[in-house]
Amino acid sequence: MIDLFYWPTPNGWKVSIMLEECGLEYRTVAVDIGGGDQFKPEFLRICPNNRMPALIDHAPLGGGEPLALFESGAMLEYLADKSGKFLAKEPAARYRTLQWVYWQMANLGPMMGNANHFKNYAKNLTDDPAQLVYGTKRFCGEVDRLCGVMDAQLSANRYLAGDEYSIADIITWPWACLLDRLIGEGTIAQFPHLERWLAEVGARPAVQKGRNLHKEWSERQLTEEEETKRRALLFNQTNDKVRALREAAAKSAK
Template sequence: MIEVHYWPTPNGKKVTILLEELGVPYTIVPVNIGRGDQFKDEFLAISPNNRMPAIIDTEPKRDGSPVSVFESGAILFYLAEKEGRFWPQHDVQAKYEVTQWVVWQMANQGPKFGERGHFSRVPESAGDQTYARRRFNDEVHRLYGVLNNRLYDRRYLAGDEYTIADIASYPWTVSWQQQGIDLAEFPHFKRWFEELSERPAVQRGLAVTAGEPEDPASVTPEEQERRRKILYNQRARPAPSI
């Protein structure tokens, strides 16, 4: 069984989509990132960067002890390798075609799309955000161009086969409208996006929740202040004393 420590963000949905594609049983352990669950000691024990998702495989191959993995890209590699699907293992060129696009997503698409979302939500009281918004709007547009140019002469990001490269990138593009993207400008991406959107496992993976949404009106001013203190302007945590 795979325990998925999860909140329904694009990074979390990469994992649930792959698990649905694989048909592997899993359970959801909610990590409410708005409430600060990612800073709890029990979560940090499996994800020391205080970011979700993370998994615990209670039935790993060749070893009876549970295996924990953090970082969504590493989780995709682990699950695909374990199940022998969506990441070629015996053809080195095919393997690294996939690998480089998963790393591209982790190093480029995810961070830049995330920064765009962050600065689009910063209130005016925080100061002039014009440069940051322009920079990350442009980066998001540029990266859609990278996807579009990659897909003009191949069906999927790594070639003719659907792989974890596609699964990694797709959830970050579901909000293309909010990202200010005109799909008509990126026809090869549009074709890929529409095909993946029709996959039943993709639809199931996107639909995974982590419990009922919280009513903002139920959060007291004291709790709002507590959350602000732990969620924003984070700095290094002190190491535990020996």
């Protein structure tokens, strides 16, 4: 049995989709990141980076003690090896897939996160419009570039890593399905091959199931007080602030 530490966000969906695709048995443990669960001592023992998703496999590949993992890229690679699905064993095909997995982890995810921050959130955090303009231009420009990279790759290949559906698609789709919302409604049509791939991957039953896992958790309308608390937790996480949040969570757990 696998415990999935999860909240319904793009990084969480990567792993719920993978588990559904592989047909592995799992149970979901809520990590309410707006409520501060990521700072609780029991979660930090699994993920010292105070970010979900994470997992514990109680019957791990290779045997032995339960295996705890964080970072969605490592988790997908592990689940692919465990299930024997969506990642070739043959070296050339394996590394062709992994380069796109690392591309997503280092490029699309962080750039979309920062673009979203400057475009949608930062206006509540700064009164200086110059900061917003610079940050939005920098990160939305980079997201636009990355759309072009995917479109070019998908013009010559059915899937990101070639002819086969793989963990490269599973890790990229949860972010890419939100591109329209970020770069502007309808603008995805400028990237027809990306649009074709988004629809094809999005139609897979396991993708829909993983994408919708506990979506009701994030649909609940927060009170103004809860929203203020959520922003205070999630933004400007310096070391001092994280240490204080960690200590407060440990105290309240006693």
